[in-house]
Amino acid sequence: MDLNFEKGRPDNPRGHAFLVFTDSASPGDMWATYLVVLPISIDLAKYVPPFLMGQLGDADHDLSAFAFPPFPEKIESYDQLTELAAERKDDVIMAGAIDPSDVVSAMTSVSAALQQYADTCASLDPDDEDVDLALEAPDEPEGLGINEVMYSLMNDGDKLSELTKLVGRLRYAMEGGEEVMVRETESDILTLSRLLPENHQIPRLLEVAKAGGNANAELAHLYLQRCFLILREEYANLSELDSRIRTIESRREQA
Secondary structure, eight states, X not given: OOOEEEESXXXXXXXXXXXXXXXXXXXXXXXXXXXEEOSSOOBGGGGSOGGXXXXXXXXXXBOSEEEEEEEEEEESOHHHHHHHHHHHTOEEEEEEEEOTTOHHHHHHHXXXXXXXXXXXXXXXXXXXXXXXXXXXXXXXXXXXXXXXXXXXXXXXXXXXXXXXXXHHHHHHHHHTTOHHHHHHHHHHHHHHHHTSOGGGOHHHHHXXXXXXXXXXXXXXXXXXXXXXXXXXXXXXXXXXXXXXXXXXXXXXXXX
C-alpha cells in the first residue's frame, strides 16, 4: 500500500494523522479515520484480568498504535479536514480507494496503513537533524482535543444528534450538581458550535440550557428544533419557530 503524505513528511512523521480514502464506487466521496502512534509501547496483557487473558487468544497485545474509528467515516469536506490538520499539526495521508460496503476489506486497509505508518514512525533516527529541530521548536498552542477530531468527521446531522445528547447530559449534570460533568459537557457543546454554521445559534442554546427552569428548558428544546429545521432547510417552519422563541424570550425578560 502506498501512503501519500498530503500534509507532513514521510521522513519525519508526527505520529498522528488523518488517514483518507476515496470511494471506489464514487470517487468524489471521501472516508477518513485517525491514526495515533504512541511513543511508549503498551502491552495490553498487563491491564487485562487473568481470567480474561484466554479470550485474547494469540492476538497481538501491543496497543502502541491504533486507528479510531476502526472503520473510516465519510467526511463532508476534504478542505475542512486539511484545515483542521494544519491547526493541529497532523499528517494527512491518502491511502487509495476502498469500497465502504465491504467492511472487512476497508478495515483491513486501515490496519495495513496503520502498520505502515507505525513502521515509518519507528524508523525515525533520533540523531536526525530535522527531528532535533522539530523537538527543539518553540512551544506551539495546544492542539485540538480528540472530541473535536471526532466531531469534525461527522456530517451535520450526526453533529446535531450529538448536540442533542450533550444538552440532555448538561441538564442532567446541572440537576445533580455534577460540576465537573457540567464543565466538560459545556466544553463539548462549544466545540461543536465551532463546527456548525453560526446561524444555528449554539452559544445561545447553551446559555438557555444552563439557565435552568421550565421556560429555559422549553427554549433549549426549541433551539434544538431550530437547528434541525435549518439543516433540513424547512424555512417556513423555521419562521414560525423563531416567532415562538421570540415570544417566550419576551416573557422571560418581563418576568
